[in-house]
Amino acid sequence: QNKHFALFNVWYLISKHHEQDAKRVIHSIKVGTALVLVSLLYLLDPLFEQVGENAMWAIMTVVVVYDFYAGATLSKGLLRGIGTILGGGLGCFTAILADKFGKTGNTIVVGNSVFIFGAVATYYRMIPSIKKRYDYGVMIFILTFNLVAVSGLRADKILELARERLTNIGMGFSVCIITSLLIFPMWASDELHRSTSSNFTKLASCIEECMEAYFNVSEKEGRKSINTSSCKAVLHSKSSDESLANFSRWEPWHGNFGFCYPWEKYLQIGEKLRELASIILSLQACIESPLQPSRTLQEPIKETCKNVGLSLGVTLRELGESIMKMRRGNEKVLVLPELQSTKLELTILSSSELQAFETVEALAVANFMFL
């Protein structure tokens, strides 16, 4: 049965690897398609006569804005639009204002405003909360403001230029949106949902592996070594979770996710999971330490500990599954009293044991998650 489990794991890894790869290939094809579509603005004569050299901006928009997740593409595109409009508007205003100061005054006014707006916007860009969400928009604001304010000295037809560029950015953006949302969309929200649920499973198998390694010591081989990589993966999931949640907020209604879906809950669950992962990691360190309690101390708590480990594993898997399928886990009502009674049992036993304490700790956190 153990071998079967290992085989299943390998198969799972391969299929997951392939799935990941298939997604990458699909994404590459989508980007290629979007690029060809937007290049048609250049390649087809009737279209080119309409848009002219400004078609460059449409291509640039597609290359820069297109991202793996639909939410990322949407947020970048919208931020680019807003940044361009704000920067362009302010740049226009500055150029018109500066025009009233004569030749030299003009240069001075434009130079100063470029310095002030550039410095202030750069400062705001570095504030963590703005950096996390609006970094790209602020960058585009600086870029557009500069280009418009500076070239305002040369081109009189600044408004027309702005209109044409915006139209082109809009065209590029709509090509992005169409290929990104309509052809095999990759939702960041799906990914966040899936990864949160799979983190439960990962921790469950970590706990089971620990129990296995601790209590099944064979005389000749010694203790089995424990694979800590999946536990560490959960521990380091913070930054990817945060960016996924950030993109998810931008994604429109789809699948089971409505408007105003509570994405922060995922971050909170992730935080709890990371705490649990750190406890499991130090449990693993305890198990692998050369300092161990004697057999006689181990024996009486063996059964209870194993039970706790297994039911913890089952509960975590159950929770992960109920998150995946988005149903209320009714099973927890069945498991919770059992866990509580084992905890009590362990409390009595554990006053002289190290191992159990750790497990109870993990349990306390798991219990906390039920609330």
Added chain:
Amino acid sequence: QNKHFALFNVWYLISKHHEQDAKRVIHSIKVGTALVLVSLLYLLDPLFEQVGENAMWAIMTVVVVYDFYAGATLSKGLLRGIGTILGGGLGCFTAILADKFGKTGNTIVVGNSVFIFGAVATYYRMIPSIKKRYDYGVMIFILTFNLVAVSGLRADKILELARERLTNIGMGFSVCIITSLLIFPMWASDELHRSTSSNFTKLASCIEECMEAYFNVSEKEGRKSINTSSCKAVLHSKSSDESLANFSRWEPWHGNFGFCYPWEKYLQIGEKLRELASIILSLQACIESPLQPSRTLQEPIKETCKNVGLSLGVTLRELGESIMKMRRGNEKVLVLPELQSTKLELTILSSSELQAFETVEALAVANFMFL
């Protein structure tokens, strides 16, 4: 003495906050200066007559490439240059090749090559090792290839255009480099060095706080609560450490850092520190758990545990300081035997105690770090 320590901590936080803020202001001013310098290409008539509308590319380069750390600016600029040259070269080649197929054939050849190169480059962009280091360069490659291949149909003077744009990108880049490296440079390597060393200090004060909270329980107030935020900050430092190390590799020789400085060592030390942080975090969870050993069990090990905690703290601080000052820590020879003897003492005592086991664990990891 305790109050003094708290005051010192607050002062440290404020001064650090100010320092951070001062750095941001300096960076903003540097960006503003670079923008004004590059805008002069437009604003001053003799310069504008030379570069023309292509000055746009210089401004764009400054806005996009300029980053907080010198290493990030350098790497982005160099990747941008390489990407532009490669993309431009291939685009030129494609345009010339496609020109031989007549009007319709031309469109088909260009469209297909845009699709193929776009899709393949996008696929490579998503491979983690390439994404981490060369993402920006590949994006610029796609962009330039597209622009050149597509517009090759229109402009006959494609080589001249490429030369002018490259010159402008070069001008923008040199403005970046001059302002970034010569005026108050912010080295990513300094930051990595500083943060690694300060992580040692953070963990040291975490351990000391734990010991304080565990053994100094007053009857009326109960246990003091422990501040876990700095420990968690260490735990989640992986992604920022990695990007800093990545930027550091691009930075030229400066200060105490020579060529081929072993930046991976910092990542390895960081990994060990994170393991230690996760152990301290679960130690904190143990201390705050409602399940506690009786006073009589606590009393005999109190002194030894405190000693271990304090000497661990001292050792960590010492190590952090010796990293900061880049000198070989001779003190460890003095501290190590002491730790080892206390560990032995604890081993004798700890067979019936939970708390100590944890500490020994932390010690084992700390010892491991000496090797």
